[in-house]
Structures are given as structure tokens and as C-alpha cells.
Amino acid sequence: MMGPWCRQPCTPPHPGSRAMLHSRLTLLDDGIPAAAIRATAPRLSTLDFLGRMPVPLRHGFAAGLERAAAAAGGRRICFLMGHEWYAPFDDMLRAGPLSGVPHLVVSPFTRDLLSPPFQQFLRAAGHCAGPAAPVHPAVAEAGLVDPEGLFSVFAVIPWVFLIDLRKLAGRAVPRRWEDLLDPAYHRQIVFGGWRRPSDGTYPDCNDFLLLTLHRRFGVAGLRAFAANTRAILHNTAAARFAGTGSEQGGAISILPWMQADMCPHRDRTMVVWPEDGAMTMPIGSSVSGDHRGWVQPLIDYLSGDALGRFLAQNRYPPTSGQIPQVLPPGAKLHWIGWDYTRSHDMTEETNVAMRIFFDAWDAG
Template sequence: MGAIRTYLKLGEVLERYPDKEGMLKDFFDADSSGELLRRYGADSYLNRMLKSEGKPADTLLSLLNEGEEDRTLPAAGEVDFLGMTICLMRQRFQACFDDWMTDYREETGQSFNCYLPRNCGSGNPYRNVWQAENVRDFPGIVSGCGFSDFFRAEFRDNLLKKNVFQAVDMPITASLSRDLIDPYGSYTLYGIYPYVMMIDETRIGSLPRPREWADLMNPVYEDNVIVIGSPEKVSELLLMYTHKEHGDEGIRRLGVTIKDGWHGSRMAKTAGSGSTEGAAIYVLPWAFARFSPRPDKVSVVWPEDGAISNPLFMLVRKDRYRDLEPIARYMTGPQLGREVASCSFPALNAEVDNGLPTQAKMKWLGWDYLRSIDLQQLKGHTQSVFQQNWKRNSRVGTSK
């Protein structure tokens, strides 16, 4: 088995993981495993037990999976589903998957061998599966987010070009472009993590309002744009999209206008507050922009050329598609789609109302482009060009 999940039955956990008996007794306030079994029954699913007691699933899972690194886990090729997603959605994604798996087990009597990482950073024992050279060493289904390792040139050369993955057909919502569908039939996008602009109305003054992404290169915004990142570096996402259309010159010009790199939550809290640390324009995920605490002092701009798109994707092994189709259909279906949309990540499924602004579009790097570049090389190059031209670096150097 992979990590312990709440779609397991009480009896299964006690049998497979006898070292967890004491923890389960304490968590559910029982004197013995016998009392646990009498109270709930061996066939009770953990998540049903949690809901009946009003106890948090995430706390139980953290306790159950302590010491996971000391257990023998299945080889990557034996894992049916490696479920990774964006940090903002991790807990909901995992809770919904556990609920679906519980229902599926009840209806069919069947189960899958799944691993859903406990956190968003280190600690995922399958984090290097992208390096597999043979598809037999790759999980049946992998879900992920962003232009991550599964878009690397090495992954493309080792597996993608061998035509070993099968995209999932689904009706796509009319408000999203079919450009998001992989014409090569390998990747399946089930959602998008969009980035938009937010204007601080207390700071924009007489400056022109940006309408599309190229406007951010205008020197009139010098030192007046804050993007996702940190004081040391900014996210490569905006840099990659800019470089595709405007090359190194576009990156150099952003080095003049970008003031700093922040987390999206800090941007949302600062915009409209009057803080001198802020800026007139912010580039941040829609998930943060739409919930600004000062909606009367900020304006969200959905660029005319589309929100910058970060993908929520899935890869399904072609040789295992038939066996794992229930998971693939769940991942692309309306049930998960509505949960994804409620987290401000537009779902591609046509049955989901994403609540997007009228005329909202998505800006996409393009599948041919992604197959033609060395992604890691591009990230490194754009960051290097930006750092060499970032005016913030010269300001910090002068102040030391």
C-alpha cells in the first residue's frame, strides 16, 4: 500500500499497520482496539468515522503516516495513482479523492493503490518518477501542477515521445479555448491556475491602466509592479510567457518595471492599504486577487490577451488506461471540477460553471512550443537575463 488514506477500513488499518493501533485508540478515545471495532465495526471507513465524530481528517492522516519513510512502499510502476496538486488545493483535493474512493469501493468492491503526498514540498518518495526511462517504472496515473518536471526535455525524450500516454476525452467548457487540449494526445488538463493583474486604485494615479501583458514592459511603470516571487528571484512563469513573445528584450524591460517578488497573499493584503512597500500593479493568481480585503480600493484586470495559465494536468499510461479509467474519469469529471472551480481554478469540464468574468480568456504557451524547448534551460536563461537587469538588485547593492 501507499500512504495510509481515509478510504481504508478500520479493520484494514489495524491488520496492515499494527503499530498504529495505539494512535487510533487515542485519537478516537477508545481503551482498546476491541472497543474501536465494537463501536465502529471492522468494515467502517476511516473518513466515515471521522465525519461521525466531527474530527479532522488531515490531523489523523498526519499521525497515521508518521514514520512513513521507514516503511517499504511499492515501486513507482506499481502505484495506480500518484496524486499531486497545487498547495492551495491540497487538503480539499485529497479529502474529495478519499470520499470518491470510499464511494467507489462501496459500489464496486474494488480499490486502487494510490499515493497522495502529505505536503507540497519535500518528503514525496516518488518525486523523481519523471526520470523513468521505461513506462513500466512510471505510475499508472500521475497528476501534477505547473510547468514542472513532467514538462522537462528529459521526460519528453525518455517517455513522452514514445507515445505511451493517453489523454482523456471530455467535453470542454465553451468559455475556455480548445488550445488547452493537447493535440498530441498525451497530457490531460483538468484545470487552470490563472494569473491576472490587480490595480491599487490609491497608487495608480494618472498612469495608464495596463490592458494586456505587454503593457507591463512600459517604462512608465518603473519600480511599480510586484509579481510572484521573493526578494531574491521572481517566478519564471511571467518571464517564460514574456520571453516567448518578446525575447530577451522583453525580460530586460521587466527588470525595470518590477519592484519586488511577493507571495500572492501578501499582495492581496497590501493592495489598497497605503503601505509604502506596495506598488500600483500586482501580478498574482486569480485565487488571491478575487478575494482582496479592500475591494473598493483595488481593481482586478483580466488581461485582454488572457490570464497567464499554469496547468493542472494528468498523465495516464496508455497500457493501463482501461483498468484505471474510473480514476481518470473522476479527475476530469464535474464532481472534482466543481471543487477545483470553487478554489478559483477554472475546470475544463463543460458541466462546471467556473464563475469567470465575461469575456475572460486564458493565455497558453502552446503545445508545439512546449515540445520544442528545453524548459529548464529556458527557466534558467530568463531568470539570468532578468537578474542582470533587475533594478532592485542595483538598489539593494547601493544600500549595503
């Protein structure tokens, strides 16, 4: 995962100027202690912008962000920070809203951002969604627009099925999420994550998938999914193995649309968009009501056509209704819902789903 991106305001700007310091946080070598790296970082309360994006988007997104800051008269500085996807957000929550919050926060809606304490923290700091804009009909139908106006959703990460036609071996092509629970697919499913070679554990996996399956199909459904899981592989590796006959691959890989679409063996594979909707994680923002004008150039970038086209080209569909053909015809999205995320401890819900899955998977 990428490190967060931050923008740091300079000391008092000259009258009539918009001086923006833009600080880049990127990945460092594992040998550098995280504590030493973080000691050089600015306090989060001094930042105009704090964000994180999926790895395939980070360079293009950041380049556009820098152009937006530069066009507004900004200046840029860089410093490095390593391997800390959750840490800046955890630090904010521990410090509390009175310590200050970056004026604009951007992130996929992972479990920490969705937790009720973090949402309450943003509200207490005076954060809210940006101006409402027309959205794609599938976005509206999936209920992705925040009814409480805390977040603006500008893109989504949809997960689809990449089917290895040879490994499917005459079995029916799965068309819905419930199909993946069928014993016919025993040990034929692969999904995203990575395994630590030293101890064989999985410190990172698609826990959002496990949370969603648990939410939709309960304990029995998640155990059935575990029985059908062959391997947990990095998304790019799963896409590369599909269609090759490799023992590491399975008949069905659950991947972000981008990685599924990048499979190099398309003559032996097919991408299936689930009929009941691609599992969807929003990417969105929340902005300080008191500082909206100061970060408006960055807000405009998030909602602009240039970023929308970049997202669409990379199969992370923008939510804007202004960008044509961002989804396949008739495609639906499935989102676990604002009511659920605001009434449950998302970290605990995720941990429960992971325990159920790994206990069942380890039992074989």
C-alpha cells in the same frame, strides 16, 4: 507547495473486489532529513497515482480523491514526505520508463512535466490522455487541448492583475501584458515568490511568468519588466498589501485569479483580466493505457462535476464545457503552446529567463 499525493496498489486483490491503497504525502518539519523521509516511501513504480496540486486546492482535491477511491471499494494508508515538489518526478525520469510509472499522473504543467524528456518518458511508458470531452470555448481557443493526446487538461491557473487604485496615482490601468513594460510603471509591479532571510536570495518565484514574458517579448521586454518590478512577495502577502498603502506593495500585483479575488481591500483595488488573455498554466493528467480501467474511478473524479464546481468556486477554472460561468464574460486565456514546450528544453529556457530578469533587476 504541497507534497505529492500517491495511491499505492495493494497485494493481489480478492476476486471481484477493487482494493485501492491510497497513500498521502504531506509536508513535514524542516528538521527531518528528506533522505530519511524518502527512504520510507514506496517505490514510484508501485503507485497507481502520483500527483501534486497548488496549495489552495490540495485539501479539497485530496478529500474528493479519497472519496472517489473509497466509493470504489478502496482502502487508505498514510505516510509523510517533506518538501519535495519536483523530486518524485525527477526520480522517475532518472530511473527510466522500464522501472515503472504510476498509472495516473496529475500535476500543474511546470517546467519538469513540460520538458521533452519527461513527455517522451511518459510515451515510452504507454501513457496517454483520457477520453476527449467538450471544453470551454476559451480553452479551445487558447490551444490548451493536447493535439498529441498525451495529456488531458482538466483545470487552469490564470494570472491576472490586481490594481491598487491609490498607488496607480493617475496612471492608466494596464489592460494587456505589453502594458507592464511601459516605463510609466517603474518599480510598481509585484509578483509571486519568496525570499530566503538568511542570504536574501529568491529560491522560489513565478518562473513561469518570466518564461512567458521572455517568450512573448524577448530579452528587451523582460529587462523592461525587471525595471518595473518593485518586489517579489508571496501571493497571499501581495493580495493583503494591495490597497493598504504599504511600501511593500505596488500599483500592480500579478497574481493567480484566486489570490487576486481574495484581496480584502476591494474598495481600493480592482481585478483586471488581461484583454490578450490571462497567462495560463494547465493542470492535467496522463494515464497508462494498460491500467486505465483500474484507475477509472479517479479519472472520473478528475472530469466530474463535483471537482469542477470546487475548482470554479476557488477561481481555478475547470476546462469542462459543462460547468457554467467559470470565466468572466469574454475572458481569454494565453498559453505558451504545445509546439514551444515540445521543441525546447523547458528547464533551460526557464533558467535563461530567470538569469535575464535577475541580472537586470539586481543592476537596478
